[in-house]
Amino acid sequence: xxxxxxxxxxxxxxxxxxxxxxxxxxxxxxxxxxxxxxxxxxxxxxxxxxxxxxxxxxxxxxxxxxxxxxxxxxxxxxxxxxxxxxxxxxxxxxxxxxxxxxxxxxxxxxxxxxxxxxxxxxxxxxxxxxxxxxxxxxxxxxxxxxxxxxxxxxxxxxxxxxxxxxxxxxxxxxxxxxxxxxxxxxxxxxxxxxxxx
Amino acid sequence: xxxxxxxxxxxxxxxxxxxxxxxxxxxxxxxxxxxxxxxxxxxxxxxxxxxxxxxxxxxxxxxxxxxxxxxxxxxxxxxxxxxxxxxxxxxxxxxxxxxxxxxxxxxxxxxxxxxxxxxxxxxxxxxxxxxxxxxxxxxxxxxxxxxxxxxxxxxxxxxxxxxxxxxxxxxxxxxxxxxxxxxxxxxxxxxxxxxxx
DNA sequence: CTACAATGATGTCAATGACAACTTCAATCC
DNA sequence: GGATTGAAGTTGTCATTGACATCATTGTAG
Numbered sequence: 341x342x343x344x345x346x347x348x349x350x351x352x353x354x355x356x357x358x359x360x361x362x363x364x365x366x367x368x369x370x371x372x373x374x375x376x377x378x379x380x381x382x383x384x385x386x387x388x389x390x391x392x393x394x395x396x397x398x399x400x401x402x403x404x405x406x407x408x409x410x411x412x413x414x415x416x417x418x419x420x421x422x423x424x425x426x427x428x429x430x431x432x433x434x435x436x437x438x439x440x441x442x443x444x445x446x447x448x449x450x451x452x453x454x455x456x457x458x459x460x461x462x463x464x465x466x467x468x469x470x471x472x473x474x475x476x477x478x479x480x481x482x483x484x485x486x487x488x489x490x491x492x493x494x495x496x497x498x499x500x501x502x503x504x505x506x507x508x509x510x511x512x513x514x515x516x517x518x519x520x521x522x523x524x525x526x527x528x529x530x531x532x533x534x535x536x537x
Numbered sequence: 538x539x540x541x542x543x544x545x546x547x548x549x550x551x552x553x554x555x556x557x558x559x560x561x562x563x564x565x566x567x568x569x570x571x572x573x574x575x576x577x578x579x580x581x582x583x584x585x586x587x588x589x590x591x592x593x594x595x596x597x598x599x600x601x602x603x604x605x606x607x608x609x610x611x612x613x614x615x616x617x618x619x620x621x622x623x624x625x626x627x628x629x630x631x632x633x634x635x636x637x638x639x640x641x642x643x644x645x646x647x648x649x650x651x652x653x654x655x656x657x658x659x660x661x662x663x664x665x666x667x668x669x670x671x672x673x674x675x676x677x678x679x680x681x682x683x684x685x686x687x688x689x690x691x692x693x694x695x696x697x698x699x700x701x702x703x704x705x706x707x708x709x710x711x712x713x714x715x716x717x718x719x720x721x722x723x724x725x726x727x728x729x730x731x732x733x734x
Numbered sequence: 735c736t737a738c739a740a741t742g743a744t745g746t747c748a749a750t751g752a753c754a755a756c757t758t759c760a761a762t763c764c
Numbered sequence: 765g766g767a768t769t770g771a772a773g774t775t776g777t778c779a780t781t782g783a784c785a786t787c788a789t790t791g792t793a794g
Contacts, residue, residue, distance in 0.1 A: 348772080348773080351772080351773085369566070372749080372751090373751065373752095374749075374750060374751080375750095382773070382774090383773060383774045384751095384774090384775090385752095385754095385773070385774060385775070385776090386772075386773050386774075388751095388753085388773095389771075389772055389773070392752095393751075393752070394750095394751065394752095447644070450703065450706075450707035450708075451707075495704070495718060495721075496697065496701075496721055496722045496725050498704070499697055499700030499701045499703070499704055499718075499722065500693065500697045500700055500722075501700065502703050502704065503695070503696030503698065503699040503700025503703065504693075504696045504700070506647065506696070506699050506700065506703055507692070507695070507696055507699065509647075510648075521692060521693070521696075524692075524693060525693045525697075528693050528726070528729040528730070529725070529729060530729075531728070532725040532727075532728040532729030532730075533725070533729075545741080545742080569781065569782090570781080570782065570783095571780075571781060571782080572780095572781095579742070580742065580743045580744070581743090581744090581781090581782095582742070582743060582784090583741075583742050583743075585742095585782095585783080585784085586740075586741055586742070587741090589783095590782075590783070591782065591783095
């Protein structure tokens with residue numbers, strides 16, 4: 341039998357992975373440092389070496405979440421050809437998919453962002469959202485969106501996407517209707533933009 | 538000194554009121570039944586008579602939240618004259634105001650809605666959203682919105698408003714920009730709708 | 735006036751987060 | 765090669781909490 345070595349090897353990573361699972365399946369409130377330690381086959385005090393307190397673990401989770409979100413958005417844009425509108429559709433769908441599958445995690449990501457001492461978190465978030473900003477710029481270049489600061493122009497669009505995600509996780513929209521709703525919303529938004537441009 | 542009577546008189550109400558304050562000021566996670574009991578000058582077991590467990594208290598909070606939200610929305614509509622667009626603006630602003638001031642409560646309201654055995658909650662929610670649906674119908678009657686089921690037609694609009702609230706509470710929009718953003722979003726939405734109708 | 739139902743009090747238990755003190759281990763330095 | 769040292773893990777403890785069982789008080793219906 342493989343005796344467990346005194347040192348786990350990569351406890352931090354293992355804790356984060358299991359924590360992400362727990363948050364997804366049972367919510368943030370069900371996340372217990374001690375349970376994580378048990379699952380990792382480690383004593384209840386061990387996590388403390390890697391996360392001074394529970395909040396530190398949540399922050400790390402949020403940061404990892406932004407990294408993954410960014411990657412998924414990037415992959416969506418890249419896989420949708422070169423034209424603006426299909427790219428936007430694909431990206432919005434990817435965002436909503438992420439928000440739906442990892443609702444609790446997304447909440448964590450947003451909650452952590454305006455807390456104090458969130459330097460790294462802020463950066464991770466900005467990297468993830470850079471994908472969206474680039475997309476906005478392309479839309480502006482193609483004349484589909486009004487000119488101006490991308491942050492401002494994209495705000496209503498982003499709000500709509502985020503809101504759809506909220507409706508889905510809030511149970512006000514059935515899972516089967518999501519894709520249609522996203523497509524509707526994007527089309528609606530672009531109509532409103534062209535009229536203004 | 539007034540000896541506390543054995544019976545509090547209206548402990549349930551007092552607990553809910555204090556709980557709402559705590560949730561607003563320190564978040565759901567900071568809500569402790571025992572602390573509530575202490576604040577109410579009552580033993581730690583007393584709340585149990587009114588709320589079998591913590592979740593029951595949260596559900597009651599959510600329900601009260603929907604009642605208040607409905608009232609605020611109603612009041613916003615009624616105070617904005619008879620025309621559709623100003624009514625919509627006022628209502629959206631009122632929603633975002635509620636969502637901003639009571640972010641944690643709103644989250645609770647949404648979270649509880651798709652949990653099991655939420656009969657009463659569901660009804661409270663529908664009563665609150667009835668205001669919005671009526672408004673959509675008026676918009677359709679005036680030709681500002683496309684025809685169809687109000688629930689469907691209003692979905693993108695509602696998502697946008699909800700999303701703005703999420704951005705504000707997520708710290709991605711400054712408080713001073715909120716009103717402008719709401720106005721922008723409504724105008725944008727209506728442009729998109731007219732083109733389709 | 736008595737029984738009873740509602741409301742509150744008291745005591746206890748297991749789980750948890752936070753913290754301190756001690757132990758193991760591996761890398762480095764001489 | 766052995767001593768040193770610091771990171772990683774362990775063990776023990778404490779206060780807080782939610783949940784639960786049992787008992788006490790009080791208003792009210794009969």
